[in-house]
């Protein structure tokens with residue numbers, strides 16, 4: 294920042310005092326040296342405060358006169374941004390609350406980015422050590438300010454981020470809105486994508502973003518109005534508004550939305566939508582404490598008291614409440630995975646899931662565990678209740694479903710491929726390790742023995758969690774799981790030989806004796822005939838065509854159950870499993886199928902031969 298003083302405590306104007314060095318250094322020369330010299334009469338005689346106020350005012354005037362305040366530059370929004378803003382404002386008006394969640398989430402991302410970069414560049418923290426989010430409200434004027442000490446934005450980043458739509462959640466939202474024909478789908482879409490920064494215009498007529506990146510010497514202000522096709526960017530030159538690092542958003546609320554600027558309302562919204570944000574969120578709240586004050590007594594009353602009691606006179610007091618304003622911590626700063634599982638309710642796990650992964654449906658199951666010993670880590674895993682839409686998801690391991698933390702520092706959500714096999718990529722969760730280095734990279738993860746152990750344990754826990762769903766009181770839960778993620782498990786049969794024993798009991802198939810509901814392999818084995826050695830199956834493209842397969846008749850006659858493999862991946866999966874509980878899988882369409890009939894015929898032949906031999910002996914013996 295050169296010689297410019299950025300410390301707001303020095304600027305001091307928030308208390309209504311004129312700042313001591315209110316002009317940035319480049320303007321200081323505009324003040325005649327005589328005014329600042331010790332011979333200046335102000336310094337010698339006048340009250341110092343008045344003098345400084347005068348100097349500050351003069352410097353501002355001079356700046357103005359000399360046209361040194363950098364002008365605001367005007368830019369047009371990219372066409373998609375204007376469209377998106379229209380869409381947001383017009384379709385989400387009944388769900389305006391989300392604006393705060395979105396802006397807090399951006400602030401939290403900015404803090405995450407800074408914390409991550411500071412691992413290798415600790416100097417980034419030097420301007421402000423506290424990583425937090427502060428929300429202040431001015432209910433009389435309908436203004437909300439949200440300040441974070443995150444990574445901030447340079448001038449170029451302001452242009453790139455708040456005027457164009459990059460490949461962000463916002464872009465995905467726009468696409469989904471376009472595709473959505475369902476009139477009520479918008480509120481669900483918000484849950485899925487988040488609508489980001491532009492949701493500020495749901496409640497604001499004007500938005501100001503003042504931001505300072507550690508990469509830049511200067512602080513910049515982005516400003517725009519609702520329904521405008523343009524925005525401006527200028528340099529922040531008001532010393533009272535300088536921040537050491539990060540971003541301050543000022544929302545000038547629309548007339549009908551000024552109610553959002555009530556401190557209690559903001560507090561409720563934070564607790565409702567952003568309780569589990571991993572940085573402290575402070576809100577500016579009115580507080581009170583009680584104190585005893587002396588009261589002036591009524592003289593008549595005092596005289597009476599004097600007569601009644603000859604004892605020593607005590608002064609009367611009353612209790613009053615003294616009001617003051619202060620920051621109040623409003624969210625839960627202890628990450629859920631560090632808490633004792635016995636003390637976390639299912640509702641809290643579900644809330645954490647919805648907030649962290651932008652989901653609107655509750656998960657089907659969750660698992661919270663800590664592993665100790667050789668490798669230490671904590672994790673909360675979830676099975677979502679629906680599969681992501683999109684055809685490629687089954688083969689796409691890059692789902693950003695696993696958030697990796699090292700010693701509570703968020704590292705990345707890009708490493709799910711390293712922590713889970715791709716067929717389990719639908720599992721969501723957080724993993725926090727104490728044993729990995731903070732600057733962990735993909736290469737380190739791929740070669741790390743610790744990660745290999747973590748991966749094994751995570752997979753095991755994921756299977757335990759899925760097994761838990763099969764035991765759920767609600768039978769529909771597993772049916773729902775199977776419908777959404779059955780394919781993934783079948784892929785596991787092909788790709789993960791080591792876990793066949795865990796996958797196989799979770800598989801489900803239709804059969805010749807269960808055409809409506811799927812059965813498990815355990816149910817099949819229980820239903821096997823006493824002399825049946827193998828598990829029979831037939832592959833077909835539907836239950837109907839499997840039922841009519843020519844080979845089936847013989848087995849149906851004998852009341853032997855046959856699995857119907859009706860999904861193209863089924864047969865390959867079964868062939869990879871080879872057997873279940875020491876019973877081989879046998880395809881009934883194969884020519885050499887031995888149903889045990891061959892033995893029966895042989896038995897008959899032997900009996901016949903034996904009978905004939907007996908006859909012959911009888912005859913010979915007479």
Ligand SMILES: Nc1ncnc2c1ncn2[C@@H]1O[C@H](COP(=O)(O)OP(=O)(O)OP(=O)(O)O)[C@@H](O)[C@H]1O
Nearest residue numbers: 399400403445454461462463486487488489490540
């Ligand atoms: N408080 C902030 N500090 C630093 N950068 C920010 C802040 N708020 C927004 N940004 C920048 O502006 C970009 C656009 O924000 P926006 O909320 O529209 O999309 P997003 O955060 O990328 O996606 P989404 O909010 O849907 O996850 C962000 O990616 C980020 O680079």
